[in-house]
Amino acid sequence: MAIRFDEEQRTFHLQGKSTSYVMQLERDGYLTHQYWGRKIRQFRNSNRQQYIDRSFSPNPYNRDRTFSLDALPQEYPQYGNSDFRKPAYQIQMENGSTVTDLRYKSHRIFSGKPKLAGLPATYAGQEGAETLEITMEDKLLHLEVVLLYTIFSEYDVVARSAQFRNKGKQKLKLLQAASVSVDFRRSDYDMLTMPGAWGKERHLERRALQAGIQSTESTRGASSHQQHPFIALMEKHVTEEQGEVFGFHLVYSGNFLAQAEVDQFATTRVTMGINPFDFTWLLEPNETFQTPEAVLVYAADGLGGMSHTLHEFYQQHLVRGEYKDKERPILINNWEATYFDFDADKIEGIAKAGSELGIELFVLDDGWFKKRNSDSTSLGDWFVDKAKLPNGLVDLAKRVNDLGMQFGLWFEPEMVSVDSDLYREHPDWCLHVPHRYRTESRDQLVLDFSRQDVRKEIIKRVSDILESAPITYVKWDMNRHLSEVGSALLPPERQRETAHRHILGVYEVMDEITSRFPQVLFESCSGGGGRHDPGILYYMPQAWTSDNTDAVERLKIQYGTSLLYPIASMGSHVSDVPNHQVHRFTSLEMRGDVAMAGNLGYELDLTKLTSEEKEIVKQQIISYKEIRRLVQFGQFYRLKSPFEGNETAWMFVNEDKTEAFICYYRVLAEPAAPLASLRMKGLDDAKDYRIIGTSEIYSGDELEYSGIRIPTDLIGDFVSYTWHLKAE
CATH class of the missing domain: 3.20.20.70 (Aldolase class I)
Structure with a gap:
């Protein structure tokens, strides 16, 4: 089973492909967060919570000054009864008070994943996923909060949401209803967000966590160009291929808030959900409120590992319909x-x-x-x-x-x-x-x-x-x-x-x-x-992907978008020059090479092209049709970041590693350009690969470890080069 409840330890252990997520019931039904990370075969609480007397942390139990919610790692924290950190939810009663007290009531474990009424959400059949439903209760209010957790056997993903049920006779007003809250016992992380603007979407911003609250949010009625409903905590040394990453992504298109709070004890609380700013919801007796779903993804192998998980997971468990796995037209x-x-x-x-x-x-x-x-x-x-x-x-x-x-x-x-x-x-x-x-x-x-x-x-x-x-x-x-x-x-x-x-x-x-x-x-x-x-x-x-079709600007936009989204979800077009958004001149070749790293399209007056330009476009289309499925549904690897230098590179590899397409871009010419090579990823070390259009053949391990020489005849600003490999 993917979900186990240990009655003796009172622990819930959720196991995905390579990850574990563990909760424990403490005292009289407080639901605590114990672990999220690499998969553990058998959780026996080796790193159990320590209880000590902490000044200015109040105690729910008289004469026990070691127990305080202010220092307890919780799964869905509340407001008003000794925890001074930001809560996951807040409710106002008819008498104006906002103090609540949720305790464990019951749980059930079942195969598959339920739909969320009126909301988009990830989906699964009866096989490959299990769901844990934990019912928490405030007995005084006759309020139930059902916490939903779905774990997927083939992915390191946990899908979470919460459902509020008013079982009492008074009207309740929701002031806040987050989809997820996770308490980490450390704060030495970097936080990754994706700020932007119109024509500058999903850029990457990485900064060290600081004491207090750091957040990303939208109050625009949409997820917005300016911010994105995503936040990740990651170890300081995280790269594309190394280090632990904990990602949070909200399946919602309206106002959102994602925040990380570092407290006095150097622990970190991440909360994500509908933005409580200018939000309330009147919950009448016998009414239910469902929060949007949050997708939690864990990767032990860096940002690239997180991307590979999300790309495949979203393609198989979020995208629907006739075009889910169908090649997209030019x-x-x-x-x-x-x-x-x-x-x-x-x-x-x-x-x-x-x-x-x-x-x-x-x-x-x-x-x-x-x-x-x-x-x-x-x-x-x-x-x-x-x-x-x-x-x-x-x-x-x-x-x-x-x-x-x-x-x-x-x-x-x-x-x-x-x-x-x-x-x-x-x-x-x-x-x-x-x-x-x-x-x-x-x-x-x-x-x-x-x-x-x-x-x-x-x-x-x-x-x-x-x-x-x-x-x-x-x-x-x-x-x-x-x-x-x-x-x-x-x-x-x-x-x-x-x-x-x-x-x-x-x-x-x-x-x-x-x-x-x-x-x-x-x-x-x-x-x-x-x-x-x-x-x-x-x-x-x-x-x-963006109204900005300039090839240079698109490098950062498409690179950032690729962190979370399958390439098949990204529309990418060749437009005219000077570009209508930034008025830059780039070559038709580079514009094509950038656009071919997504769903290729054109957005210009084709009747005004010269015969030479028409021939370039015709060859781009012929080439793209040969690699279309590889690009749209292959595994994507980021090789060089436009946020870190003058060059960008990425590549696509098919499932059986018999074909690859590599793209390299340089923005500005350099007077003493380095004699550089590009090291590839995702190839089969034991296979030999021919570079299409040449007689050159190299082994996968050589291309990955030694790399391939970047041509030195790429002259001027805004240049690009591609390689198409096929296994011999």
Whole structure:
């Protein structure tokens, strides 16, 4: 069994592939955290908790000054009864008090993994996973908190969440409800987070833990470009291949908080969940509240080990649908080629050029619907603009299909323009606060998806379009964050539930539409990577990694994203120069080499390419089709970090280690460039590999330990080089 309960020691021992997670019941039902790390065959509590008299740490038991919750490592800590660290949850009673006292009531262990009502979550069948359900109880309040733990036999992953059940007669108000809390008995860790901005998503920031609280959070109503719902603690010496890493990733797309608190005794408490800022939830008698899921991942072999676990785990236990394991098509998107200025003939011309180059999918971006000639109008009016497309989407899709290409479409279903028929008809359908100014961004507001009538109408409008033509791909955009967060239908005591109810509504709409159209490949987007998170990945198997398509900027963006997400989830396009975001000139070769390290696409006017440029693109597409499955579903290794120097390198290896693709990039020319080599990873030491296109053959161990010479004829700024290996 993967989960064992030792009645004598009162311990719960969860065992994954190479990890153990251990809890123990102390005294009168306090649930304590004892261990998380490398797999232990038999846990006998060799490093048991020591109880000593600590000044200013109060004692729940009279005359026993050695026992205090203030020094106890707990699984789901509470507020108000001698623990002064930040709690995992907080509840306000009708009398205004907020002190609670949870104790163990019961537990059960069962095969498989339950679904979380209304929320995305990882999944498993009856085999390969076991779940522990621990029911904690506050007897005075008749409150039950059910702690859920799922362990996976083939992964070093624990999935955690909590469920609050009001079994009493009074109304309870949740002020905080974290998904996970873990108490570490040490603080000599580095903390890794992923801050960023629009066009600068998921950069890496590593810093030593300090006394007090350090955190990463979003209050924007989305997981955001600015922060990411991820935090990791790692040993000081951690590299790509060495050292212990403890990762926490929240399967949620709204406001979040992830924090690490180092206390007076040099222990560390990590808490993650819905951001308690501007959040409450009224829990009526007999009602239940479910927190989002947190994925906890342990790696003994560095950041690369954590990435390998998450890539495979998410691909097999989070991504769903027809495209889960299916190769993704090479696409051409017209956005940077035309913006809003197009008609059917112009689109057909770009599609024809793409077809001649071997591109498989044409995506019609923003501007195809009612009077949408700029970004200041028409969102919500999801009806074809007959001025631009007089014969509708059916005619345009047929033209594209006749060229041997699939047809895709852009939507922004969660938004409404102030200048739109929808807003004029239903001004109360957006998020707003009565008598307050409605802050606009790109002249648009956010539809209130906490309302069933809004959700129902948007599902109908989007479905009608998807049923009207042979559409096989949807780019689902979301181009602003939430302000004036209020709902016209919620009573005053529930207004601070709006942000969470809204994201639950987004999930419901996504679930309904993706279920209705299983043949459609959905790609999520939020100004690029502003909502590239595990919650959305559950509904849509890939995301537009960033609006920034500059090849140099993409090195850091794609490197950071690869820390957590499968490569098959990353949209990566070749765009025009000067780049539309940073105005940099890079070679078409480098732009292609960067974009081929994800789901390849193009975002420029193909009709304006020279014959030489068309030949380069054609060869890129031919090459990518040869390595597509390897890149999208192979094992990914980071070789050189753009955050540490002038060079970046990474590689892909297939499952049986018979093929590999290696990419090297240098940003700026160096006057005395080192005669460097690139050491590879993941190859089979016993195999010999031929470099495709040459007569060179090298053994796997030589390529890994001695490396391969980086060509010295890479001249100038912004250069790249790739190797394609096949075993002999």
